[in-house]
Amino acid sequence: METNNGNSASKGTGKVRIILAGGGTGGHIFPAIAIANAIKQQRPEAEILFVGAKGKMEMEKVPQAGYNIKGIDIAGFDRSSLFKNLSLPFKLIKSFAQVRSIVRQFKPHAAIGVGGYSSFPVLKHAQHKGIPTFIHESNSFAGKSNIMLGKRATKIFVATEGMEQFFPADKIRITGNPVRKPIVHSTVTKEAALAYFNLDPHKKTILAVGGSLGAKSINEIMARHVTELGSLNLQLIWQTGKTTAAQYIERGRPVKAVWVNDFIQDMDKAYAAADVVISRAGAMSVAELCVAKKPVVFVPYPLAAEDHQTVNAKYLVDRDAALMVKDSEVSAKLFGAITRLAGDETLQQKLKTNIARYAVTNADDVIAREILALI
Template sequence: MTQKKIIIAGGGTGGHIFPAIAIANALKQQYPAVEILFVGAKGKMEMEKVPQAGYRIVGLDIAGFNRSSLIKNIGLPFKLIKSFFQVRRIFRNFPPDAVVGVGGYSSFPVLRLAQQRNIPSFLHESNSFAGKANQMLGRKASLVFVSGNGMEKFFPANRIRVSGNPVRTNIVQLPADRESAIRSFGLDPAKTTVLVVGGSLGAKSINDAIGAGLQQLLQSNLQLIWQLGKGNLTVEREKLSQSGVCLKEFIPDMERAYAAADIIVSRAGAMAIAEIAVVQKPSILVPYPYAAEDHQTVNAMALVKQNAAIMVKDNEVQQRLTDTIIALAGDPLQQKALKQNITPLGVSNADAVIAAEILKQIGIVIS
C-alpha cells in the first residue's frame, strides 16, 4: 500500500471535532496506510479530544472573531499571520497529500496554504448556511461536502457533494436497551427522561431556564440528564442532591444518554441535529442566537417546517422552555410525529462516503 498523508484541520466545539474524528476513522478503516495529522487551536477542546481518539494533533496560536466584544479582536490579525507561519512549518514536517477542513477557525490557514500550493483540499460544511470563511475556501476546494441540497448559493455547483453530516459510530450503533441506559445514570426507567444538552461547551440560557423550572419539571414526573458544559458544574452544584436529576459537566458516552432520552433539549448546531436525526428522538431546539449568519435558526426552521422538531427562540427560553417540555412529554402523539418526520433525515454513513471520495480524489480507489 502506498502511504498517504492527510491533514484534518478544525475544531473549537464538539460539533466540529467529533465529525472530524469520524472522518479520520473512516479513512483509516478504508485505507490503513493513510497517516493522519490533526491541526487545531491551542487551548481548545480538540487538543484533548483528538489524542483521546488516538490521533496526533498540532495546535495553532489562533483565535476566532469575537462578536460579543470587538475590543477582544485587536490581536486577531497578528494571530492569523503567526498561524500561517506555523502551518508552513507543519507542512514541511508533514507534507500532506490532501487537507480536510471541518470548520472552526483553525481550518482557514491550513486550507488556504494547501490551495496556494495546489494540494487537494476538501471542505465539510455541516450547516445549511455557510459562513464567509468556508464560502471563500469553497471556491478553490477540490470538493465541498454538504449536509443537504440547496448549497449552490454558497459553493460552485460542480464541487458540491451531498454526503450528510458524519455521526460518531457509537451513536449510529445506538444501544437499544433504554432501561439499562437510564439505570446507568441512576434514574428511574418508569419516568419520562429529558436529555438537556447545550453543546460541549454548554448553553447559559438553557441552563438558566432549566434551573428556574427544575421543580416544575420534577413535579410533572419528569427526570433529567443534564449536561451543563465544561466549567459550569460548580454553578449548579446544589442541584446535585435532587432526585431525578443526573447532572454532568460533560457526557463522554453520548450514546447512552441518547438511548436513555425520551425527549432531547438541544442547541440547533448541525451536528447536534444530525445526531438527533440518527437516534430518531423528539426534540426541542433552542438556536444559539450569535452563530454566524444566525445559521442555527436556519437549521432549526428547516426541521420545524417538516414537523420534525419544536423550536424555542433563545430570547423566549426563560418564559417558554419549561412549559414546552412538559407539554411535549404529555403528548405521545406529537412525540410520535416528531420521531417519524425526523427519521428520514438521519444519515448514518456520511463518514464513509466522505472518506471514499477523498481517497478517490488522491488516487486511491476502494473496491
C-alpha cells in the same frame, strides 16, 4: 495525484498522509473524528494528523479518539471586546509560520477543513503548495473562511441543497453530516442507559443539551425548575457545557432526579435514556437527533451566522418532525413545552417517526471514499 511539494499517492494503494484541520466546538470536532475513522476503515495504513487551535477542546478530544494533534496559535474575532482583537494579526502571522512547519514535516497528500479557526491557515497554505484540499460545510449557511477557501478546493462536501450560492457548483457533493458511529450503531438499551446515569426506569427522562460550550437560556430554565421534576414524575440528564458549568452543576447535583455534568462523553447512552430532548439546533445536533430518532424541542441559538440554527430547526418543525421555542421566549414557554411533550406519547411517536426520515448514517464513509479516490 502529484503535488508540487514532492508528494505522490497512488489511488487505492500506498500510504497516504492526511491533515484534518478545525475545531472549537463539538460540532466541528466530532464530524472530523468520524471522517478520520472512516478513512482509517477504508485505508488502515493512512497516517492522519489533526491541526487545532491551542486551548480549544479539540486538543483534548482528538487525543482521546486516538489521533495525534498539533496546536497552533490562532483565535477568531471577538465581537464582545474589540481590545482583545488587537493581537489577531500577530496570531495569524504566527499560525501561518506554524502551519508551514507542520506541512513541511508531515508532507500531507491532502488537507481537510471542517470549520473552526485552524481550518483557514492550514487549507490556505495547502492550496498555495498545490496540495489537494477538501472542505466539509455542515451548515446551511457557509462560513466566510470556507467561502474563500472553496474557490480553490478540490471538493466541497455539504449537508444540504442550495449551497451553490456559496461554492462552485461543480465542486459540491451533498453528503449530509457525519454522525459518530457509536450513535449510528448504538445497541444500548434504555434500561442499561438509565442505569448508567443512575436514574429511575419508571420516570420519563428529559435530556437537555446546549452544545459543548453550553446554552445560557437552556441552563437558566433548567436551574429554575430543577426541583420541580420529581413531583412531575420527570428526571433530567443535563449537559451544562463548559461555560459557567460549576454553578449549574452545584444547582443540579443535590436533586435526586438529576444527572448533571459539563459534558456527556457517551452521547449514545444519553440518547438511549431520553424520552424527550431539549437542544440547540446546530447542524451536528440536528443530524444526531435525526439518527437517534428523538422527540425534540429545539431552542436555536439566536446569534448564529445568518440565523442558520433557526433555519435548521424550522426545516424539521415545518415537517412535523420537531418542536421549537425561540431563545427570547424560553423563560415563558420552554418548561411548559417540554413537560407537555413528555406527557404526550402520541405526539412523541409522531415526532420520532417523522424525524427519522431525515437521518443520514453514512456521510463519513462517502466523504472518506471520495477523498481517497482523488489523492
